[in-house]
Amino acid sequence: MIQLFHVSKYYDRRPALSDVTLEIEKGEFVLLMGPSGAGKSTLLKLLIGAERPEEGQILIQGRSLSKLRAWEIPVLRRKVGIVLQDFRLLPKKTVFDNVSLPLLVQGASTPDIRRKVAEALRSVGLDHKKDLFPSGLSTGEQQRVCIARAIVNGPIMLLADEPTGNLDPDLTSEIIELFKAINARGTTIIVATHDPNVLAQVNRRVITLDHGKVVSREQVCS
Amino acid sequence: MLVRRLLYLLREAVANVLTNRTTTIVAVATTAFTFACVGVFLLLYVNLKAMAASLEQDIQVMVYVQDDLPDSARGEIEVQLRADRAVRSLSYVSKERALADFQAQFPSESRLLQGLGQNPLPASFVVTLAADSRSAEAMRRWATRTQLIPGVGQVQYNQEWVEALAGIVRYIEVAAIIVGVILSAASVTIIANTIRLALYSRREEIEILGLIGASSTFIRVPYLLEGAALGLCGSALSLVILKAGFELFRHEIHSATRFLGVDTLLTFFSFEMCAVLICVGLFLGCAGSFLSLLHVGEGRA
Numbered sequence: 026m027i028q029l030f031h032v033s034k035y036y037d038r039r040p041a042l043s044d045v046t047l048e049i050e051k052g053e054f055v056l057l058m059g060p061s062g063a064g065k066s067t068l069l070k071l072l073i074g075a076e077r078p079e080e081g082q083i084l085i086q087g088r089s090l091s092k093l094r095a096w097e098i099p100v101l102r103r104k105v106g107i108v109l110q111d112f113r114l115l116p117k118k119t120v121f122d123n124v125s126l127p128l129l130v131q132g133a134s135t136p137d138i139r140r141k142v143a144e145a146l147r148s149v150g151l152d153h154k155k156d157l158f159p160s161g162l163s164t165g166e167q168q169r170v171c172i173a174r175a176i177v178n179g180p181i182m183l184l185a186d187e188p189t190g191n192l193d194p195d196l197t198s199e200i201i202e203l204f205k206a207i208n209a210r211g212t213t214i215i216v217a218t219h220d221p222n223v224l225a226q227v228n229r230r231v232i233t234l235d236h237g238k239v240v241s242r243e244q245v246c247s
Numbered sequence: 248m249l250v251r252r253l254l255y256l257l258r259e260a261v262a263n264v265l266t267n268r269t270t271t272i273v274a275v276a277t278t279a280f281t282f283a284c285v286g287v288f289l290l291l292y293v294n295l296k297a298m299a300a301s302l303e304q305d306i307q308v309m310v311y312v313q314d315d316l317p318d319s320a321r322g323e324i325e326v327q328l329r330a331d332r333a334v335r336s337l338s339y340v341s342k343e344r345a346l347a348d349f350q351a352q353f354p355s356e357s358r359l360l361q362g363l364g365q366n367p368l369p370a371s372f373v374v375t376l377a378a379d380s381r382s383a384e385a386m387r388r389w390a391t392r393t394q395l396i397p398g399v400g401q402v403q404y405n406q407e408w409v410e411a412l413a414g415i416v417r418y419i420e421v422a423a424i425i426v427g428v429i430l431s432a433a434s435v436t437i438i439a440n441t442i443r444l445a446l447y448s449r450r451e452e453i454e455i456l457g458l459i460g461a462s463s464t465f466i467r468v469p470y471l472l473e474g475a476a477l478g479l480c481g482s483a484l485s486l487v488i489l490k491a492g493f494e495l496f497r498h499e500i501h502s503a504t505r506f507l508g509v510d511t512l513l514t515f516f517s518f519e520m521c522a523v524l525i526c527v528g529l530f531l532g533c534a535g536s537f538l539s540l541l542h543v544g545e546g547r548a
Binding site: 073100103105115 | 252255451452455458459461463465
């Protein structure tokens with residue numbers, strides 16, 4: 026489903042990613058581990074077309090990202106759910122409005138929006154808080170709203186960049202369980218993290234990056 | 248589906264305006280003032296042009312015939328003049344009538360003519376030209392042509408005055424264009440900066456919209472609408488300012504007895520012209536937004 030062939034990315038001539046080759050199958054749950062500056066976020070940015078690699082090829086469902094035209098990038102992003110460390114919720118919009126945003130930009134009908142947002146909020150356990158504003162939620166709840174927004178349009182993959190960075194260990198477990206539930210429904214999940222708590226709870230494939238290079242892979246925790 | 252998206256985009260545009268209320272008010276006021284400056288020149292131009300057209304209507308050309316010209320030759324000149332498409336009407340003033348008119352208009356000078364023994368004033372045709380032949384250039388061409396008719400002594404009209412008036416109107420026209428272009432560019436810049444501020448204050452939202460797959464059009468439309476609204480409100484407000492200033496000026500002119508009657512000649516923009524000016528404001532607002540949005544919402548970071 027996702028293939029990277031000798032991908033390199035530089036910022037000011039310094040390599041953020043260097044000759045990365047990897048493959049992620051449909052329905053996999055992959056952890057991208059590594060210290061800050063290892064290239065995890067850069068890799069995720071490349072996967073949503075926010076950055077272009079200087080070298081190499083990235084294929085998603087057999088389609089080369091470097092051949093995508095500008096108008097095709099939003100179309101790609103509609104198939105990808107994104108969860109970020111700082112949640113990035115719109116403070117002046119209710120939980121419902123925040124979650125419905127991806128459906129709105131796709132032009133979904135009003136009944137569809139209501140149904141899908143209710144489903145997504147139910148799956149993260151926040152359907153009773155749909156009318157609240159983000160400021161009225163705890164950090165764990167805000168992250169769950171962010172996850173609901175990421176899955177509301179049934180993405181083929183979900184990318185999470187340090188999703189537990191702002192959460193305590195209990196909330197981290199909660200979020201990881203949510204990811205596992207989403208993955209169980211067939212969504213490919215890639216979580217970039219340097220949090221050892223996450224590693225301990227996810228018994229899946231781990232790809233470790235350091236200084237832009239893949240230093241270990243195929244490591245499956247038991 | 249489309250209605251919901253349109254409503255969302257409209258709501259966002261209104262939210263943008265409300266979020267940056269002070270900036271919006273300042274931008275509308277500055278744009279209105281800028282448009283009003285252009286409007287002053289336009290008003291001046293419109294009024295001078297109307298005045299020139301009205302004065303041109305009163306201009307009559309004197310075609311003097313040579314002395315001792317037989318009646319048949321005079322009749323021939325009249326036939327030629329009447330056949331001319333540039334001539335709207337004409338009347339004949341005989342030597343005797345010219346003398347009587349002179350004596351009536353300048354009684355104190357009439358003794359000078361009596362001293363000459365014979366009537367020195369020539370007979371003439373007083374010609375009023377058709378509307379499309381009243382420009383300075385058309386009058387000059389017509390006078391040159393008429394001068395060549397056998398029996399015509401001289402063709403006279405207030406050439407310098409007509410040309411001076413045409414010149415002033417031309418200068419005002421050029422000044423209005425130059426000032427209009429410069430101040431329109433200023434308006435576009437003001438609106439562009441206002442939109443830039445709005446974009447800055449909502450940069451996080453724009454980033455989120457980009458991440459969840461919003462097209463550049465979806466991201467840009469609320470800001471384009473905001474720019475259009477700024478331009479529209481600015482131009483509408485400038486018309487209100489201009490109208491108030493115009494009425495005040497007309498009232499002052501009306502009160503000043505030495506300008507008696509001039510106030511009735513003054514005109515404000517027609518309804519159509521006002522609509523055009525508002526549309527121009529709207530267009531400039533869109534242009535300002537467009538400039539600010541050139542690189543917003545593009546797929547790549």
